[in-house]
Amino acid sequence: MFKRSEQDKRPPVQIFVDGVAVAAREGDTVSAALLASSCDARRSTAVSGAPRLPYCMMGVCFDCLVTIDGVGNRQGCLVPVAEGMQVEIQKGKREIGR
Amino acid sequence: MTVAPKREDYDVVVIGAGPAGLAAAATSAEAGLSTLLLDENVGPGGQVFRAISSTPVTDRNQLGADYWVGADLVRSLRASSAEVIHRATVWSLDRNLDIAVSVGGASAFVKAKRMILATGALERPFPIPGWTLPGVMTAGAAQTMLKSSALVPDGRTVIAGQGPLLWLLAAQILRLGGRIDRILDTTERGNYFAALPHALAFVTSPYFAKGLSMMREVKAKVQVVSGITELSASGDGQLASVSYVAGGKRETIPADLLLLHQGVVPNVNLAMSAGIEHRWDDLQLCWSPVLDASGNSSVAGIAIAGDGAGIGGANAAVVRGRIAARAAVEALVPAAAAKLAPMATLRSELAKAERGRVFLDTLFRPSPQFRIPTGDTIVCRCEEVTAKDVLDSVAIGATGPNQLKAYRRTGMGPCQGRLCGLTVTELMAQARNKTPQEIGYYRLRAPVKPITLAELAAVPKSGADVKAVVRG
Numbered sequence: 001m002f003k004r005s006e007q008d009k010r011p012p013v014q015i016f017v018d019g020v021a022v023a024a025r026e027g028d029t030v031s032a033a034l035l036a037s038s039c040d041a042r043r044s045t046a047v048s049g050a051p052r053l054p055y056c057m058m059g060v061c062f063d064c065l066v067t068i069d070g071v072g073n074r075q076g077c078l079v080p081v082a083e084g085m086q087v088e089i090q091k092g093k094r095e096i097g098r
Numbered sequence: 099m100t101v102a103p104k105r106e107d108y109d110v111v112v113i114g115a116g117p118a119g120l121a122a123a124a125t126s127a128e129a130g131l132s133t134l135l136l137d138e139n140v141g142p143g144g145q146v147f148r149a150i151s152s153t154p155v156t157d158r159n160q161l162g163a164d165y166w167v168g169a170d171l172v173r174s175l176r177a178s179s180a181e182v183i184h185r186a187t188v189w190s191l192d193r194n195l196d197i198a199v200s201v202g203g204a205s206a207f208v209k210a211k212r213m214i215l216a217t218g219a220l221e222r223p224f225p226i227p228g229w230t231l232p233g234v235m236t237a238g239a240a241q242t243m244l245k246s247s248a249l250v251p252d253g254r255t256v257i258a259g260q261g262p263l264l265w266l267l268a269a270q271i272l273r274l275g276g277r278i279d280r281i282l283d284t285t286e287r288g289n290y291f292a293a294l295p296h297a298l299a300f301v302t303s304p305y306f307a308k309g310l311s312m313m314r315e316v317k318a319k320v321q322v323v324s325g326i327t328e329l330s331a332s333g334d335g336q337l338a339s340v341s342y343v344a345g346g347k348r349e350t351i352p353a354d355l356l357l358l359h360q361g362v363v364p365n366v367n368l369a370m371s372a373g374i375e376h377r378w379d380d381l382q383l384c385w386s387p388v389l390d391a392s393g394n395s396s397v398a399g400i401a402i403a404g405d406g407a408g409i410g411g412a413n414a415a416v417v418r419g420r421i422a423a424r425a426a427v428e429a430l431v432p433a434a435a436a437k438l439a440p441m442a443t444l445r446s447e448l449a450k451a452e453r454g455r456v457f458l459d460t461l462f463r464p465s466p467q468f469r470i471p472t473g474d475t476i477v478c479r480c481e482e483v484t485a486k487d488v489l490d491s492v493a494i495g496a497t498g499p500n501q502l503k504a505y506r507r508t509g510m511g512p513c514q515g516r517l518c519g520l521t522v523t524e525l526m527a528q529a530r531n532k533t534p535q536e537i538g539y540y541r542l543r544a545p546v547k548p549i550t551l552a553e554l555a556a557v558p559k560s561g562a563d564v565k566a567v568v569r570g
Contacts, residue, residue, distance in 0.1 A: 001233065003250060005249070006275075047480075051335045052232060
């Protein structure tokens with residue numbers, strides 16, 4: 001859906017999405033890294049299970065919700081990636097204790 | 099950067115580091131006032147100047163000269179004594195100017211003598227059939243990725259809507275080597291005539307020449323279809339096609355990405371939760387705060403600057419920020435205001451920056467069918483409530499947005515009405531044959547952004563606080 005411009009010379013950062021290594025760049029938000037990757041980053045909603053991807057990328061719509069390093073319902077578009085970060089795509093309702 | 103505020107009290111607290119907030123904080127600090135700037139993003143710039151200090155887009159022409167103006171604002175701020183905290187989410191503000199802010203998973207509490215809210219704008223909801231499908235995003239979302247990560251659309255891409263940002267984004271995508279297959283212009287034909295009486299102010303504003311040359315640049319490379327009267331997205335779990343009607347003729351084209359845009363509206367959540375009076379703006383079709391000429395709101399000590407004060411664009415936002423800050427300085431340390439630009443100068447700069455705005459507002463006033471959906475089209479994305487659901491609730495007695503919450507939970511999901519509020523107000527107004535002002539808006543309350551229960555439980559509390567809620 002998106003590709004990186006060749007002029008982007010930022011250093012690489014490796015994150016893990018559902019345990020799979022994904023190459024991101026320093027300064028990417030989690031949501032930008034997911035959309036730039038080839039992985040299926042669609043979450044499913046808590047209400048009907050409908051698939052969603054980020055919509056606004058500016059902290060407004062909450063369609064980018066992901067689990068980051070074990071903490072659920074984080075706004076992926078507001079959190080910058082960090083080396084070794086563990087990201088989980090949320091499917092359906094939140095689980096108790098996460 | 100993500101450390102708690104250094105003090106508990108400040109002369110001036112500014113919320114939001116976009117054009118208005120950057121200018122306001124620098125001005126206030128320059129006058130010697132203790133100033134705190136809180137911002138939710140990773141770095142300064144807000145949306146217009148997003149990633150201004152970190153963008154990987156190094157060719158300055160690609161983002162345009164208007165973007166790089168932001169670098170000067172950041173330089174002035176950094177040269178000042180203002181304390182700046184990024185990744186700081188303000189979740190509560192009350193009439194006593196007590197502020198709760200979440201930084202790095204913990205909440206801090208600060209008090210201000212004066213507040214300047216510079217929370218800016220967000221994109222107007224564009225509730226068409228299929229707008230919740232993966233692959234449908236706002237134009238602003240694509241621009242955010244372009245500025246902060248040099249990402250551009252790669253698959254079959256359609257941009258639909260209207261307004262200056264749409265053309266700017268299209269030009270930027272093309273300059274960075276991205277793909278756009280078609281632009282669907284939803285500007286209502288009648289708007290051209292309505293806007294005509296305001297054209298003189300616009301053609302003599304700086305926007306005119308820039309806008310024309312950008313549209314020419316885009317039209318040379320992309321097929322533009324104008325006069326779009328219907329628009330929908332479809333696909334099974336992922337956007338597959340975009341369907342539209344232009345000149346009475348329907349066409350469906352395959353697409354991987356649909357970028358929607360029909361202007362921006364003030365981001366009112368924090369201001370409304372502090373009890374600031376807002377009124378319906380019939381031209382801009384949104385809620386705007388009731389302010390005096392210095393940006394002071396109905397709550398003593400709180401001013402609003404930038405697009406949150408009513409959409410005026412980045413240049414106006416900068417000046418509004420300086421005006422609000424100067425007013426704060428005049429109120430707290432009148433002698434220090436002598437260092438700053440005189441109010442009369444600022445006001446004439448503001449008038450200049452706002453020149454041509456009525457023309458743009460009139461020309462790009464979105465059509466009713468793109469604001470007020472029907473049938474199965476989703477209105478509330480979080481709770482997945484359709485237009486029909488809302489109308490059914492009205493039929494059995496829901497009178498306004500706050501009653502509708504009890505019927506359907508609209509506006510009660512994590513976005514707290516940001517993506518459905520305007521639609522719900524206009525839809526209910528139409529159904530009940532009332533004005534949006536009469537129908538009203540959601541009653542917004544803290545926390546205006548979600549925080550965890552653990553964070554809330556960990557806030558400092560006195561013995562009296564505990565006694566008030568613990569039994570026995």
